[in-house]
Amino acid sequence: MSDSATRSGNRRRLPVALRVGAALLSVFVGMALVSLVWTPSSSEGIDVAARLAPPGSEGHILGTDRLGRDVLTQIMSGARNSLMVSVVATLAALIPGLALGLLVVAGSSRWQFVMSRVVDLGVALPGILVALVLATAIGPGNVAAMAAIAVWFVPILARLMIGPARQILAYDYVEAAYAYGRSRWFVLMRHVLPNIRSLIIVQVTIMFSLAINVEAALSYLGVGAQRPTPSWGRMLYEGQPFIQDAPHLMIYPGLAITLTVLAYNLVGDGMRTWFDPQQKAKAVAR
Amino acid sequence: MTLSIRDLAIQIGTDRVVHVDALDVPAGGRLGLVGESGSGKTLTAMSIAGLLAPEIRVNGSVQLDGRELVGRADRSMARIRGAEIGVVFQDPLRALNPMMRIGRQIAEAVRLGNRPISGAEIRSRVVELVDQVGLSGVEGVTRRYPHQLSGGQRQRTLIAVAIASRPKLLIADEPTTALDVTVQEGILDLLLELSTTRRMALLFVSHDLGVVRRVSERVAVMYGGRLVETGTARSVLERSHHRYTEALIAASPWLTGPTERAELIGRPLDAIPGSVPEFGQFPEGCGFRDRCTHAIDRCAERPPATTTSDDHTFTCWNPAHMREADLHDIRT
Amino acid sequence: MLRLLLRSTVTLVLSALGGSLVIFLLLRALGGDIATSILGVSADPASVAALGAELGLDRPWAVQYLDWLAGFAQGDLGRSYGLRYDIAEVIGNRIGVTLSLAFFAMVIAAALALFFGSYSAINAHRRRGGLVSAATQLGLAVPTFWVGLMMISVFSIQLGWLPSGEYVPWTESLWGAVRSLLMPVLALSIPLTAIFTRYVRSAMLDVLEEDFMRTARAKGRTLHGAIGVHGIRNASISLVTVGVMQLGVLIAGTVVIERVFSLPGLGDLVVSAIGSREVLVVQSTVFVILLIILCLNFLMDISYGLLDPRIRDAEREASHV
Numbered sequence: 001m002s003d004s005a006t007r008s009g010n011r012r013r014l015p016v017a018l019r020v021g022a023a024l025l026s027v028f029v030g031m032a033l034v035s036l037v038w039t040p041s042s043s044e045g046i047d048v049a050a051r052l053a054p055p056g057s058e059g060h061i062l063g064t065d066r067l068g069r070d071v072l073t074q075i076m077s078g079a080r081n082s083l084m085v086s087v088v089a090t091l092a093a094l095i096p097g098l099a100l101g102l103l104v105v106a107g108s109s110r111w112q113f114v115m116s117r118v119v120d121l122g123v124a125l126p127g128i129l130v131a132l133v134l135a136t137a138i139g140p141g142n143v144a145a146m147a148a149i150a151v152w153f154v155p156i157l158a159r160l161m162i163g164p165a166r167q168i169l170a171y172d173y174v175e176a177a178y179a180y181g182r183s184r185w186f187v188l189m190r191h192v193l194p195n196i197r198s199l200i201i202v203q204v205t206i207m208f209s210l211a212i213n214v215e216a217a218l219s220y221l222g223v224g225a226q227r228p229t230p231s232w233g234r235m236l237y238e239g240q241p242f243i244q245d246a247p248h249l250m251i252y253p254g255l256a257i258t259l260t261v262l263a264y265n266l267v268g269d270g271m272r273t274w275f276d277p278q279q280k281a282k283a284v285a286r
Numbered sequence: 287m288t289l290s291i292r293d294l295a296i297q298i299g300t301d302r303v304v305h306v307d308a309l310d311v312p313a314g315g316r317l318g319l320v321g322e323s324g325s326g327k328t329l330t331a332m333s334i335a336g337l338l339a340p341e342i343r344v345n346g347s348v349q350l351d352g353r354e355l356v357g358r359a360d361r362s363m364a365r366i367r368g369a370e371i372g373v374v375f376q377d378p379l380r381a382l383n384p385m386m387r388i389g390r391q392i393a394e395a396v397r398l399g400n401r402p403i404s405g406a407e408i409r410s411r412v413v414e415l416v417d418q419v420g421l422s423g424v425e426g427v428t429r430r431y432p433h434q435l436s437g438g439q440r441q442r443t444l445i446a447v448a449i450a451s452r453p454k455l456l457i458a459d460e461p462t463t464a465l466d467v468t469v470q471e472g473i474l475d476l477l478l479e480l481s482t483t484r485r486m487a488l489l490f491v492s493h494d495l496g497v498v499r500r501v502s503e504r505v506a507v508m509y510g511g512r513l514v515e516t517g518t519a520r521s522v523l524e525r526s527h528h529r530y531t532e533a534l535i536a537a538s539p540w541l542t543g544p545t546e547r548a549e550l551i552g553r554p555l556d557a558i559p560g561s562v563p564e565f566g567q568f569p570e571g572c573g574f575r576d577r578c579t580h581a582i583d584r585c586a587e588r589p590p591a592t593t594t595s596d597d598h599t600f601t602c603w604n605p606a607h608m609r610e611a612d613l614h615d616i617r618t
Numbered sequence: 619m620l621r622l623l624l625r626s627t628v629t630l631v632l633s634a635l636g637g638s639l640v641i642f643l644l645l646r647a648l649g650g651d652i653a654t655s656i657l658g659v660s661a662d663p664a665s666v667a668a669l670g671a672e673l674g675l676d677r678p679w680a681v682q683y684l685d686w687l688a689g690f691a692q693g694d695l696g697r698s699y700g701l702r703y704d705i706a707e708v709i710g711n712r713i714g715v716t717l718s719l720a721f722f723a724m725v726i727a728a729a730l731a732l733f734f735g736s737y738s739a740i741n742a743h744r745r746r747g748g749l750v751s752a753a754t755q756l757g758l759a760v761p762t763f764w765v766g767l768m769m770i771s772v773f774s775i776q777l778g779w780l781p782s783g784e785y786v787p788w789t790e791s792l793w794g795a796v797r798s799l800l801m802p803v804l805a806l807s808i809p810l811t812a813i814f815t816r817y818v819r820s821a822m823l824d825v826l827e828e829d830f831m832r833t834a835r836a837k838g839r840t841l842h843g844a845i846g847v848h849g850i851r852n853a854s855i856s857l858v859t860v861g862v863m864q865l866g867v868l869i870a871g872t873v874v875i876e877r878v879f880s881l882p883g884l885g886d887l888v889v890s891a892i893g894s895r896e897v898l899v900v901q902s903t904v905f906v907i908l909l910i911i912l913c914l915n916f917l918m919d920i921s922y923g924l925l926d927p928r929i930r931d932a933e934r935e936a937s938h939v
Contacts, residue, residue: 117629117633118636121633121636121637123863123866124862124863124865124866124911124912124915125637125866125908125911126866126867126869126870126873126911127866127870128869128870128873128874129866129869129870129873129904129907129908132873132888132889132892132900132904133641133644133645133900133904134644134648135892136645136891136892136895136897136900137644137645137647137648138648140892209759213761214870216761216763216764217761217762217763217870217874220763220874220877221873221874221877221889222889222892222893223889223892236763236764236767240767240878243767243770243771243775244771244775247771250764250767250768250771251768253764254760254761254764254767254768257760257761257764258756258759258760258761258764259759261758261759261760261761262755262756262758262759265755265758265759266755269755332832335836337832337835337836340841341743360840360841360842361840364835364838364839364840364843365838367835367836367838368836368837368838368839369838371836372836373832373833373836375829375832375833375836377829380828380829380830381829381830381832381833382830382833383830383833383834383848383851383852384830384852384926384927384928385851385852385855385925385926385927386848386851391833394834394837394847395837395838398837398838398839399837399838431927431928431931433927433928433931434931444833447833447836447837448836450837451838
């Protein structure tokens, strides 16, 4: 179990989790993209005659809902909404989150202590709670959902950075950079950020999955996407009264959420082991 | 024989990392097992008590008072080592649970090693043990946590744990290595005293020849997972035959007693060239030959065990301190 | 200990004040005029102004905020705009449901995680250990509310074993309460169990490496015995820290699961209040939920210090400086 063996053995092969996750993810991204140009039927195609059709009915592989709208069509368009919300919210949080993290580690130790507490408080706040307040203030909808998710992510990102950033600041070469007269901000941008790049990439992937989960919960609660915007959570909400007669209205959107979140998590975990093969070796060697 | 080892083979994955042909410790006997780190001495000691990770395979025979220990299920082995084998580990801080009071950790050993036993008996036995290992002077010691004790006190605690069951065999794995030199003496005295007063067999594992010499009657030297030399402490350390033992002694500063120490001053220590290879990467034949300054061509063959008249065994083609005539015997 | 207690208390109070201010400002600054939104855009300005005055919305924000806080301290949260119910009383009636859900989900998740996490750590090399990891992946991915819906579909509708949507208070019938909370609690505990299991697993992998585990075995414990006595004890410390971080996940899950099972808890209250633009109800209820999170945070902070004797001593030493 020598070091060289594990290193050369894992070097150029992508982790299984990453490959499975990426494959699964491409299905959903593909669905979202295809839905832009083509869907099995028009997304608001109300067809009362075909209402609550079971899966496998003619023209409706996954059945129809209470108004006869095609379930597969809605799932495809729902993928678009989920991906859009998760990407926008995460990217919106990225810069403020990183900036907040840097701001914390840039200060004196007293400042760092106080700010860490503030960040901890932010992390303790559930995204859904933020969303409920925002939805009350600006009204339910995708905007409230995205804003809430982004606000929720900012302290999470900052929290993630603080520990590793502090470690890097303690290294000798960073001390050397100070000795050359570099400013603290220069050091942070030039030495700290690049060094935690892989950490951030993994976290962004994980945040995509969190965002999809929360978006689904919010639209289920009626706080997120509103009709006619298609969304998986909304489909579950609308399907709930028919839980007895039309279980397919519950099963497929739920599966879609689960598999997409799973895909992102697998990609994130896979990348973690890819970036840090030693950690994997450790986990295997126990 | 309290402890009797025959053909003990330890395998990690596909590598056979330890192979001990024969090793005995009589009741009350004290054997020092010596070698550099990576020589397999700790693996050997831990395999006796069945304390290796489950994925490490052990074959051959280890007998404690005539009962076979190899191949036992964890449960039955646990019962035997709890009652009859005591182990003192190298790093007493890490070997004690940081979250548990000292008293409870000793009591746990008492309870497991002396079944059946009543609560009152456990309590009185803990007090007795604390006294025996010289901790009774420490105020409220049983109520303390490991981090609230000094290194020496922690090692004494660990010894109390090890002897809680009045074991037949005490295995001490580098018990003084993590301690200050000033504390080492006290711990060695304690181990010696316990071994003599209770006729407890002592297997003392160490890389420190000076310490081993103080404690042991007999010494076994390990290199590359094999025993290279065994004999009485006196003959092995003063008239070593194996070139590895010789090199080890030359590299050891504290082997000589205080009176002889004066001679040492000004003598340079001879470091052994190279370093111990990883397991499974020792050369064929004599495992030491790539670092040995006296290696000859013959060393590519595995040297046979040679036993001299004074019960001194070694495996070397080109031994030190030998008459020419005996050398001839070995090589033919 | 006193120092730790003091510091945690100060953190608790400051966080609560900060949180209340943020909630208040978000609702007022972004929310536009409350009276208008209640009466509709087409309502005549005079009646909007009258309603605003009646609800006390014409006062400066600072006054409104301090008035709200002062009321909160006295247990008076005012009345809802629409139905004119006493907000404090309604919250009081509903808080038990939310707390029961959160508490039992946490306990179940912790117990399951200690088992599964240890199991997968012990069997890290084997297929069984991998199976647990795969299950945690699934547990992390599956949405709580969907699990709830599926449970209703199977256990209430198909099998008819458990009720859904009929909450029975503890005071009324213990058995009834257990039956009505069983499914929501299980659904809630799934993501928590998955998260906790991962932490227990990695903590247990570390503990297995510890020398004191070998000491325990040398004393006569079997491998499993040593894990049961020393491993679980030490790995549960790490569980307390993760527990703190996952309180948000738990409370968020509670809000959603209350809607799924129509349980009259705080989350259900907030979500219905959003629909009817009951700003004051949202404001107070969200603040109460936040307070619950902060108090639990506080308790875990303290218990973490109590559990680890090393931290206890470090605290004691620091307080002498």
